[in-house]
Amino acid sequence: MKQNPWTGLISVLLLLILLLYTLCFTVQAGTAAVIKTFGAITDVKKEPGFYFKWPWPIQSVVALDTRIRVLTVPGKETPTRDQKNILLTVAIGWRIVDPIKFLSRLASEEDAKNKLADRVADARMRTIQTIALQDLLTIHPEQAQRFDAFQKSMQEAIALGLREADYGIEIESLRIQSLAFPRSTTEKIFARMIEERKRQSEWLINKGKKEAGLIRNQAELERENLLTEARAQATILRGQGDAAAAESFKVFKENPELANFLREMDALRAAFKKNTTIVLPAERPLQHLLEAPPVPKLQEP
Amino acid sequence: MTESDHSNHVHPPNHRCPACSPPPETTPEDLAAIASDPGTRSLSRALAMSFTLLKILFLLLVVFFLLERVTYIEEGQVALIRRFGAYLLDPSGRPRIFEPGSFVFVWPSPIESLEILPRARERSMTIETEFWPRIEKKEKVTQGEKALPVMQSLDPTNDRYHLTGDQNLMHSQWKVTYRVEDFLAYRLAAEDPEAMVRALVVSVILRAMGGISIDDAYYYKKDDLFRRIEEDAKSAVLDPTGRPRWGIRIVHVLNTALLPPGAAQEAFDAVTGALSERTRLIDQARKEAEARLEDAKREADKVRREAEAYATRVRSEAAADAERLTVLLKRFAGDPQGLRIYLEQWRSQELGEILQGMRLYLLPRGSNVLWTGPDPTALVEETETEK
Numbered sequence: 001m002k003q004n005p006w007t008g009l010i011s012v013l014l015l016l017i018l019l020l021y022t023l024c025f026t027v028q029a030g031t032a033a034v035i036k037t038f039g040a041i042t043d044v045k046k047e048p049g050f051y052f053k054w055p056w057p058i059q060s061v062v063a064l065d066t067r068i069r070v071l072t073v074p075g076k077e078t079p080t081r082d083q084k085n086i087l088l089t090v091a092i093g094w095r096i097v098d099p100i101k102f103l104s105r106l107a108s109e110e111d112a113k114n115k116l117a118d119r120v121a122d123a124r125m126r127t128i129q130t131i132a133l134q135d136l137l138t139i140h141p142e143q144a145q146r147f148d149a150f151q152k153s154m155q156e157a158i159a160l161g162l163r164e165a166d167y168g169i170e171i172e173s174l175r176i177q178s179l180a181f182p183r184s185t186t187e188k189i190f191a192r193m194i195e196e197r198k199r200q201s202e203w204l205i206n207k208g209k210k211e212a213g214l215i216r217n218q219a220e221l222e223r224e225n226l227l228t229e230a231r232a233q234a235t236i237l238r239g240q241g242d243a244a245a246a247e248s249f250k251v252f253k254e255n256p257e258l259a260n261f262l263r264e265m266d267a268l269r270a271a272f273k274k275n276t277t278i279v280l281p282a283e284r285p286l287q288h289l290l291e292a293p294p295v296p297k298l299q300e301p
Numbered sequence: 302m303t304e305s306d307h308s309n310h311v312h313p314p315n316h317r318c319p320a321c322s323p324p325p326e327t328t329p330e331d332l333a334a335i336a337s338d339p340g341t342r343s344l345s346r347a348l349a350m351s352f353t354l355l356k357i358l359f360l361l362l363v364v365f366f367l368l369e370r371v372t373y374i375e376e377g378q379v380a381l382i383r384r385f386g387a388y389l390l391d392p393s394g395r396p397r398i399f400e401p402g403s404f405v406f407v408w409p410s411p412i413e414s415l416e417i418l419p420r421a422r423e424r425s426m427t428i429e430t431e432f433w434p435r436i437e438k439k440e441k442v443t444q445g446e447k448a449l450p451v452m453q454s455l456d457p458t459n460d461r462y463h464l465t466g467d468q469n470l471m472h473s474q475w476k477v478t479y480r481v482e483d484f485l486a487y488r489l490a491a492e493d494p495e496a497m498v499r500a501l502v503v504s505v506i507l508r509a510m511g512g513i514s515i516d517d518a519y520y521y522k523k524d525d526l527f528r529r530i531e532e533d534a535k536s537a538v539l540d541p542t543g544r545p546r547w548g549i550r551i552v553h554v555l556n557t558a559l560l561p562p563g564a565a566q567e568a569f570d571a572v573t574g575a576l577s578e579r580t581r582l583i584d585q586a587r588k589e590a591e592a593r594l595e596d597a598k599r600e601a602d603k604v605r606r607e608a609e610a611y612a613t614r615v616r617s618e619a620a621a622d623a624e625r626l627t628v629l630l631k632r633f634a635g636d637p638q639g640l641r642i643y644l645e646q647w648r649s650q651e652l653g654e655i656l657q658g659m660r661l662y663l664l665p666r667g668s669n670v671l672w673t674g675p676d677p678t679a680l681v682e683e684t685e686t687e688k
Contacts, residue, residue, distance in 0.1 A: 241612025
């Protein structure tokens with residue numbers, strides 16, 4: 001019976017695939033591969049790519065994620081320098097920088113997290129005890145810088161500890177996630193907040209009344225000023241009118257009696273307007289009316 | 302039993318010993334006879350069909366395998382390919398991105414692997430529990446509600462809040478909108494880039510709240526505070542060169558709730574009411590002040606107008622009088638008698654006109670009592686009659 005060449009080819013292919021899985025490995029980007037030969041660490045591959053190894057049990061590969069990871073360490077009650085108990089939760093970004101040291105000194109990633117958390121807690125406690133609470137909570141313009149400086153100092157304290165321990169880990173960032181008081185303190189804070197708000201309400205209403213009063217007073221003042229100014233201007237205007245009239249009256253000097261007569265007749269007309277009511281004694285009803293100004297004697301030319 | 306032993310043994314009848322009598326050779330005629338046997342033919346056909354089916358199945362598996370390695374990139378997605386662990390790059394050194402609408406063929410692992418990512422569109426995450434108390438479901442406060450349940454105290458492990466610069470408590474919730482801009486950084490910089498962003502934004506909020514008083518945060522400078530938080534978050538997520546640290550750029554940080562603790566809510570509402578009242582008092586005073594000033598302006602205008610009218614009248618009258626006198630003197634210059642006659646006539650005429658427009662009441666003789674009845678002369682007659 002003739003051998004089918006395809007059968008042979010497929011068999012070879014399958015064998016190759018099997019060999020590929022046992023003799024090769026891939027390092028993904030963002031990871032590092034630590035090669036152990038008979039259980040001892042012998043090499044590390046940090047660059048992504050395709051590599052060869054001896055099959056197990058001669059060599060084995062441990063892949064480690066070298067990207068930044070977040071670890072949140074919950075706060076524990078710690079006194080500040082000014083004896084205020086606070087709970088500070090922090091989140092650190094950490095990563096493996098030396099895979100060989102990491103595997104040599106730490107049993108597992110879980111072990112790494114636990115040790116890291118311990119160091120963070122320790123550094124946090126020591127750093128908190130060096131600051132006053134008002135360095136973090138204050139309406140001072142430099143509060144933000146103080147806050148950042150505090151985070152940085154905590155990060156540096158942790159980094160120092162890690163360098164000493166030489167775990168092959170570094171801290172990329174440290175960020176405060178929560179700054180809280182113990183439970184008993186919050187009760188007192190509530191009472192204070194309520195009392196402060198009550199005072200503020202009263203103060204606001206009083207202030208409103210005072211401001212309203214000031215506005216009204218100011219308006220009255222302006223009103224008085226306006227009217228005073230208007231009256232002064234009126235006086236000036238009247239004076240100007242009188243002055244202009246006086247200029248015209250110069251003509252009257254030519255014949256003062258005639259001028260007076262004419263003005264008195266005008267005054268009579270103005271005094272006794274239409275529908276004026278006059279009460280006179282019956283015996284001399286028209287006497288008063290007839291007492292009109294006499295015609296002036298005129299000078300001969 | 303060797304060949305030499307065959308002479309010593311006795312075969313049973315019909316026994317075929319291969320040494321003594323080898324089987325007869327299969328002749329072509331025998332084979333033909335076997336092949337033509339119906340049973341054999343049937344078996345051959347069945348076997349041939351099976352192998353054919355197997356080949357077809359194998360072919361289908363290969364085709365299926367090849368098709369399964371082809372992926373269609375849908376709208377809103379992009380794809381990256383890793384080859385032997387490293388991302389495929391374009392000639393400029395940037396990751397090669399497969400855009401929506403394209404088909405991508407990927408060799409099986411460990412040769413290649415495909416990663417599908419959301420395209421650079423906006424996504425959002427909420428910061429809901431980091432500054433919020435733990436509330437039973439039935440008491441859950443949704444966005445837009447005005448108060449939290451009253452709690453006598455806050456357990457720092459479960460009830461979250463932030464402290465203000467004057468060491469008061471506030472609760473808040475936020476929504477962060479962001480965009481994946483650098484896919485390589487997004488995949489390689491951090492294991493969970495969103496977690497990094499969340500931690501950063503929480504820290505920025507805490508820092509900003511810690512530098513402002515509760516009244517400014519809640520009443521007076523809320524907008525400034527929120528703007529500052531958004532700006533700080535946007536810049537903190539970038540590295541010194543301005544590139545997103547973890548491939549993510551923040552678009553917006555929006556506050557969705559800002560409330561005092563439930564126990565103090567009533568007191569805060571009272572302040573809100575007091576602020577409104579203060580505004581109302583001031584607005585009312587302003588309105589009254591404006592009205593008073595308007596009245597004053599009108600009155601001032603009236604005073605000025607009256608003065609102007611007086612001045613105008615006096616000027617006009619004086620000018621008219623002067624003119625009249627001048628005209629008379631000119632007209633009757635050298636004729637005083639003529640002037641006298643003219644004046645006498647003019648006076649009489651004037652008096653006549655004046656008297657025409659008057660109402661005259663005469664007091665009875667010897668009396669100073671005025672009767673204001675419809676007919677004043679009746680009183681005169683009555684008085685005369687009495688006399």
